[in-house]
Amino acid sequence: MLLRILIAVLPALLAGPVAAQSTWPVKPLRLIVPFPAGGSTDIVGRVVAQRLSERLAQQVVVDNRGGAGGTIGTDLAAKAAADGYTLSIGTTSTHAVAPAAYTKLGYHPQRDFTPVAMVAVTPYLLVINPQVGPRNLRDLVAQAKASPGKLNYGSAGNGSTTHLAMEMLKAAAQMNLVHVPYKGNAQTDLAVLGNEVQAVFGSMPALLQHVRAGKLLPLAVGSPARSPALPEVPTVAEQGFTGFEVSLWLGVFAPAATPQSVVDRLARELEGIVATSEFKTAMDRNGADAQFVDPARFSALVAAEVARYAKVVGSLGIKLD
Numbered sequence: 001m002l003l004r005i006l007i008a009v010l011p012a013l014l015a016g017p018v019a020a021q022s023t024w025p026v027k028p029l030r031l032i033v034p035f036p037a038g039g040s041t042d043i044v045g046r047v048v049a050q051r052l053s054e055r056l057a058q059q060v061v062v063d064n065r066g067g068a069g070g071t072i073g074t075d076l077a078a079k080a081a082a083d084g085y086t087l088s089i090g091t092t093s094t095h096a097v098a099p100a101a102y103t104k105l106g107y108h109p110q111r112d113f114t115p116v117a118m119v120a121v122t123p124y125l126l127v128i129n130p131q132v133g134p135r136n137l138r139d140l141v142a143q144a145k146a147s148p149g150k151l152n153y154g155s156a157g158n159g160s161t162t163h164l165a166m167e168m169l170k171a172a173a174q175m176n177l178v179h180v181p182y183k184g185n186a187q188t189d190l191a192v193l194g195n196e197v198q199a200v201f202g203s204m205p206a207l208l209q210h211v212r213a214g215k216l217l218p219l220a221v222g223s224p225a226r227s228p229a230l231p232e233v234p235t236v237a238e239q240g241f242t243g244f245e246v247s248l249w250l251g252v253f254a255p256a257a258t259p260q261s262v263v264d265r266l267a268r269e270l271e272g273i274v275a276t277s278e279f280k281t282a283m284d285r286n287g288a289d290a291q292f293v294d295p296a297r298f299s300a301l302v303a304a305e306v307a308r309y310a311k312v313v314g315s316l317g318i319k320l321d
Contacts, residue, residue: 024084024259024261024262024265025056025058025084025085026058027058027085028058028059028060028061028085029052029056029058029059029060029061029084029085029086029087030060030061030063030080030085030086030087031045031048031049031052031060031061031062031063031087031088031089031252032063032065032073032074032076032077032080032086032087032088032089033045033046033062033063033064033065033073033088033089034065034066034070034071034072034073034074034076034077034088034089034090034094035064035066035070035073035156035184035185035186036064036066036183036184036185036186036187037064037186038184038185038186038189038206039066039156039184039185039186039189039206040122040185040202040203040204040205040206040248040250040286040288041070041089041091041185041203041250042062042064042186043205043206043286044089044119044120044205044250044283044286044288045062045089045250046062047279047282047283048060048089048119048252048270048273049061049062051273051276051278051279052266052269052270052273055269055272055273056269060087066183066184067157067183067184068157068158068159069093069094069097069098069101069156069157069158069159069160069163069181070091070093070094070098070156070157070160071094071098071102071105071106071107071159073088074088074090074094074095074098074107075105075106075107077090077113077253077255078106078107078108078112078113078255078256079106079107079112079255080255081255082254082255082256082257082258082259083258083259084254084258084259084262084266086254086255087116087252087253087254087266088113088252088253088254089250089251089252089253090109090113090115090250090251090252090253091161091248091249091250091251092161092247092248092249092305092309093156093159093160093161093162093164093248094109095109095113095253095302095305095306096109096302096305096306096308096309097159097160097161097164097309097313098159099306099309099310100306100309100310100312100313100314100318101158101159101164101313101318101319101320102159102320102321103319103320103321104321109302109306110299110302110303110306111256112255112256113253113254113255113256114253114254114255114256114257114258114263114295115251115253115295115298115299115302116251116252116253116254116263116266116267116270116295116298117251117252117266117267117270117271117274117292117293117294117295117298118249118250118251118291118292118293118298118301119250119251119252119270119273119274119290119291119292120249120250120274120283120288120289120290120291121247121248121249121250121288121289121291122203122204122205122247122248122250122286122287122288122289123203123204123221123222123223123227123247123248123287124161124162124165124201124202124203124204124221124222124223124246124247124248125201125202125203125204125207125208125211125218125220125221125222125227125230125233125287126169126199126200126201126218126219126220126221126222126236127192127199127200127201127202127207127210127211127216127217127218127219128140128192128198128199128200128216128217128219129192129193129194129195129198129199129216129217130214130215130216130217131195132151132195132198132199132217134219135217136219136239137219137220137234137236137239137240138239138240140175140199140219141173141175144173144175144176144177145174145175145176148175148176149176149177149178151177151178151198151199152177152178152179152180152196152197152198152199153166153177153178153179153180153197153198153199153200153201154180154181154182154188154191154192154196154197154199154200155179155180155181155182155188155200155202156181156182156183156184156185156187156188156202157181157182157183157184158181158320159318159320160181161203161246161248162185162188162200162201162202162203163179163181163318164246164309164312164313164316164318165201165202165222165246166179166199166200166201167179167316167318168244168246168312168316169201169236169241169244171315171316172236172241172244173241177198177199180196180197185202185203185206186206188200188202189202189206189207189210192216193210193215193216201222201246203248204221204227204229204230204286204287204288205286205287205288207287208229208230208286208287211230218230218233219233220233220234220235220236220238220239221233221234221235221236222235222236222244222245222246222247223235223245223246223247224237224245227287228284229284229287230287249291249301249305250288251293251298252266252270254266263295264295267294267295270292271292271294274290274291274292275292
């Protein structure tokens with residue numbers, strides 16, 4: 001009799017975990033954006049959240065956790081339950097620059113995360129307040145050298161890519177601008193709009209609307225080629241600083257040990273989202289390039305970027321607590 005009972009219930013017992021995974025998701029998801037609302041990462045993150053909500057038939061709630069160059073929210077994401085219900089937007093800043101810049105980082109970009117997919121890349125855009133005076137990069141460099149320490153630049157925080165991008169340009173041009181860190185791109189943009197700082201080398205989605213409105217003057221893009229969003233703006237390399245390149249990739253990450261079935265499902269949905277004309281239009285509107293990179297290739301990209309920026313940060317001597 002006992003044997004008959006075991007034979008009867010064993011298939012159901014074995015099917016339990018499989019059935020549980022196949023029904024994911026059964027409740028709303030949280031997408032941690034490790035920067036304040038209104039910045040480039042937030043803009044992309046909200047588009048991703050909306051499209052994922054539609055495809056998963058579950059609400060994907062954006063949770064902005066800004067501060068410390070994106071490391072506070074990213075640390076929170078690293079320590080979340082690996083059940084597929086907490087995801088995060090990771091960037092060049094949080095997963096490649098921060099590990100090299102911070103001496104005491106609460107997370108490891110590779111051990112603590114499972115890369116799900118890269119969804120977009122955006123060039124970095126150097127802008128100044130029109131009241132500053134220069135009309136091109138060479139003029140800005142000349143003014144900074146003539147009055148060293150008189151011009152300020154803003155960043156999304158110590159160790160952020162906006163910080164590193166300008167430090168790379170300062171080193172290439174041998175000019176002196178004073179760094180003023182803020183708690184995200186949105187605050188930085190307000191500072192340069194009000195001429196509280198004179199320059200920002202930030203990602204394009206957060207700055208493009210102000211450039212198009214004539215409120216900020218674009219001087220250069222950090223990508224190897226000009227951006228289709230601003231084809232009239234030359235690259236940094238075109239203006240005499242050959243080899244200069246800095247851009248921002250953005251992707252979705254899950255905590256380490258998230259079930260592979262969940263990661264695979266998310267990757268499939270994100271691939272479908274990135275391929276839509278609606279997503280591409282949303283990215284184009286904000287000066288970003290919709291690009292899907294699958295989990296395996298995204299993992300390799302993160303590893304390569306960690307190694308690359310370790311050398312860059314080390315050469316600049318940037319060390320943060």
